[in-house]
Amino acid sequence: MGQNLKTGRQLRPVDLAREHGLSTQAVRNYEEAGILPAAGRTAHGYRTYTPLHAAALRAFLALVPGHGHPTATSIMRGVNEGAVDEAFHLIDVSHAQLLDDRRTLQAVESSLRDLxxxxxxxxxxxxxxxxxxxxxxxxxxxxxxxxxxxxxxxxxxxxxxxxxxxxxxxxxxxxxxxxxxxxxxxxxxxxxxxxxxxxxxxxxxxxxxxxxxxxxxxLEPLEAALRDWRGRLSTRGRAMLTGAAELEAYLRERG
Incomplete structure (x- = not known):
């Protein structure tokens, strides 16, 4: 299946861009940043992409909400350069930070109980x-x-x-x-x-x-803020799961 994606139908930059509401320039920028594999070229020098590039873009955009743009970029660059273990390390660091943030929230709640x-x-x-x-x-x-x-x-x-x-x-x-x-x-x-x-x-x-x-x-005045904080942490955790699923799909397609 991965080989089919690598040699499958050609896609234009606009095809990738439309799927996610992006500009074609954004797609080109993602390729130059190493987020997407290098594009093929037509005889006239125009970029051509494949479904593998589309899978890479989906993985990156799914990683951003949970890990942030810089870390998601580094993860994808690592995968595309064959440094998969380094990419996994970055993911581990993000999960550790999320755990630390959850502990911080618990510490705040503990501090409030002491007031x-x-x-x-x-x-x-x-x-x-x-x-x-x-x-x-x-x-x-x-x-x-x-x-x-x-x-x-x-x-x-x-x-x-x-x-x-x-x-x-x-x-x-x-x-x-x-x-x-x-x-x-x-x-x-x-x-x-x-x-x-x-x-x-x-x-x-x-x-x-x-x-x-x-x-x-x-503590009543802070309850809404704490609920919002807890909600943001939960949203980030779910986003990490979504990003992991899309990245795994991309890794499978790469073969």
Whole structure:
């Protein structure tokens, strides 16, 4: 069957393009990028394709939603260059990333469950920071300073300062030293912001969510966002299955 596709009826660029609503230039670009096997040429130099090229295009377009355009391109290029194991490795990496994203979502949900009603009674904006280095430990139950908190989250202190400017965290200031002091609610907000950032949310998207959680004292404002996030992960997982099926079909046709 693969041999039949390789030597089967000739197709024009427009034939491949019409099947997927593409331009003929897009088809030519895909060939030049290695997504499609090299096209044949007529005596006059015009490109000719076969059903094998059509199968390659279907596989690529099916891979894109689950793996993204760059990775799908690299997968197809690997297959067409005979580096099938490298292509499979790229697929494995995408699946590992999806699993990591699912774990991140679970971590966010766990962080939200830890949020208590104390977040609704946090004080408002505080004074700007003083100059100089900040200490390593803070007094008070659950309180900490910027260095230890940044280390705990695996981020830079500058990132916490950026989050503070965006309203994601609101540490108080020590009246004597001016150092930032993060209480338990601030730590929870920082952890929530960190997990949402890992989930792909922008600062301007996170700030109103945290503000709503503070005001409501509960998780309800984030439920819609979490459902959307979970839905996007499920859609990506199904897209990976579709892409795998089309790629397997293409591999069979290549023989």
């Amino acid at each position: 208590g009603p104390t977040t609704a009674s946090e004080p408002g904006a505080r004074a700007e920071p003083g100059a100089g280095a900040e200490p390593i430990e803070a007094s008070g139950p659950g309180s900490t300073f910027i260095g230890p908190l940044a280390e705990k989250l695996g981020i830079r202190p500058a990132t916490l300062r950026k989050w503070e400017r965006a309203g994601l965290v609101r540490p108080r200031r020590d009246p004597l030293t001016g150092y930032r002091v993060y209480d338990e609610a601030d730590v929870r907000d920082a952890r929530l912001a960190h997990q949402l950032r890992r989930g792909g949310y922008l600062l301007e998207q996170i700030a109103p969510l945290i503000a709503q959680v503070r005001a409501a004292g509960g």
